[in-house]
Amino acid sequence: MTFLKSPSNIGCKFGILQFGFSSILSLGQLQNQATDGETKVSRTLTRDENFNFRAAYWADLHKLLYGALPVDIVLWGYFFLSFSMYDDKSKVKVEAKxxxxxxxxxxxxDLLIAADGCLSSIRQSFCQLINEQMKSTRICRNNQNFYFNIEANKERMREEKYSDYCAWRGILDSSNKEHSEAIIILKKLYPDLGKCLYFDLSAATHCVFYELLNHRFNWIWYINQPEPNLKGNSVTMKVSENLVQSMHEEAEKTWVPEFVRVIKEIKKPFLNVIYDCDPLEQIFWDKEVLIGDAAHPTTPHGLRSTNMSILDADVLGKCLEKWEVENLNSALKNISPLGCQLLRSRFYILGD
Ligand SMILES: Cc1cc2nc3c(=O)[nH]c(=O)nc-3n(C[C@H](O)[C@H](O)[C@H](O)COP(=O)(O)OP(=O)(O)OC[C@H]3O[C@@H](n4cnc5c(N)ncnc54)[C@H](O)[C@@H]3O)c2cc1C
Structure with a gap:
């Protein structure tokens, strides 16, 4: 989460095309296949030779983005608790631990940018604030005055919803000799690893996997299950040894032995709980703006939510650069259409 404290901090110092391409791997192919859990026989369902997908390791991307920021812009080690607006709406006061x-x-x-992810507590306060203010306030949009009908928009204001599935995830570094054999054997079954993104389907479940740069094998296994009891507002769940053991047993029943070996060699696999949210009518209010998953939590199957977070930040930075801190409201009005546009394209991708 970033707090902009002075005009000199305003403006993203990066452009989406300037990201270090040396950290990004091009995956030209996509293969969907099905594996029979009983016989462990796989067959190809579809193959796209012009997939044109780019993949980067999260930590590499984080390093690039963080490295592009002024050194003093991020205050690490503060936990957001609440915020309030000055009476004249000139500033926002954040209470943090x-x-x-x-x-x-x-x-x-000057501005609170809520980038606190899918379960954003700022979004919750934001929605409450909108609900309260809209009951009594006349809203002006597109030069037309109208009263916001809170009842009609209740659905749009509701909080994130559990998507009925979770994802086991992990990375195996096969440049490490200890793990290279497992990947060499796996490549006999999945020969295009390194240039192909594989979707492997089995009964009521599927895995997605591909290789990232520097021999990192990236693995995601989607499973349907009741909503786990999350503590705090991170969607990443700490898992016990027992849970990992059960996952390994389930993998043995579902996937081919070569793949199970790789899954078992992944150190510290973790579980992501997946949420979605209906689009919000508005993603800025006075001196607060939502970006990334805080503004539009999406299920991961569009493979693009990080792109949306980065684009939000890029557009917000450009708007602030153009309008400067004195004209924040004009700047923020300009980011709204982008959010809507991205959400529409998200539905297009998921529905395609
Ligand atoms: C299984 C899975 C697979 C995915 N695959 C892809 C993919 O292939 N491609 C893609 O583009 N996207 C993918 N995504 C989505 C991607 O991970 C998210 O969209 C992205 O991380 C959102 O970035 P963000 O910065 O908005 O939020 P986050 O990455 O969630 O960051 C929010 C940050 O806010 C911090 N925070 C929260 N509350 C507070 C507080 N009160 N005070 C201070 N800090 C706080 C958190 O610690 C966290 O660091 C996937 C997601 C899942 C679950």
């Missing part, structure tokens, strides 16, 4: 000192501090800012 200094995790090292264990004390609560106030941070006054």
């Amino acid at each position: 200094d995790l090292e000192m264990g004390v609560t501090v106030d941070i006054v800012a």
Whole structure:
């Protein structure tokens, strides 16, 4: 989460096309195949030779983005608790916990950018605020005055919904000799690893896997299950040894032995709980703006939500650069259509 404290901090210092291409791997092919859990026989369902997909390791992307920021812009180790607006709406005051000192501090800012992810607590406060204000406020949009019908838009304001599935995930570094044999054997079955993204379907489940740069094998296994009990607002769940053991047993029943070996060699697999949310009518209000998953949590099958987060930040930075801090409201009005546009294209991709 970033707090913009002074005009000199405003403006993204990166463009989407300037990302280090040396960290990005081009995957030209997509293969969908089905594996029979009983016989362990796989067959190809479809293949796309012009997939044109690019993949980057999350940590590499994070390093690039973080490296592009001014050194003092991120205050690490603060946990957002709440925010309030100055009466004249000139500033926003954020209450945050200094995790090292264990004390609560106030941070006054020109703008609060909520980039706190899918289960955003800022979005929850934001929706409450909108609900309260819209009951009594006249809203002006597209130069037309109208009253926002809170009842009609209740559905749009509701919180994220559990999508009825979770994902086991992990990375295997096969440049490490200990694991290279498992990947060499796997490549006999999946010879295009390194240039192909594989979807492997089995009864009521599927895996997605591909190789990233530097011999990192990226694995995601989607499973239908009741909503786990998450603590805090991270969608990544810590898993016990027992849960990992059960997952390995389930893998043995579902996937070919060569693939099971790779899954078992993945150290510290983790579980993501997946949520979705109906599009919000508005993603900015006075001096707060939502970006990324906080603005539009989506299920991961469009393979593009990080792109949307980065694009949001890029567009927000450009708008702020153009309009400057004195004209934040004009700047923020300009980001709204982008959010809508991205959400529409998201539905197109998922429905395609
Ligand atoms: C299984 C799975 C597969 C995916 N695959 C892809 C893919 O292939 N391609 C793709 O583009 N996207 C993919 N995604 C989506 C992608 O991970 C998210 O869209 C992306 O991480 C969203 O970025 P964000 O910065 O908006 O939020 P996040 O990455 O969730 O970051 C939010 C940050 O806010 C912090 N935070 C939360 N609350 C507070 C607080 N109160 N105070 C301070 N900090 C706080 C969190 O610690 C976190 O660091 C996938 C997601 C899942 C679950």
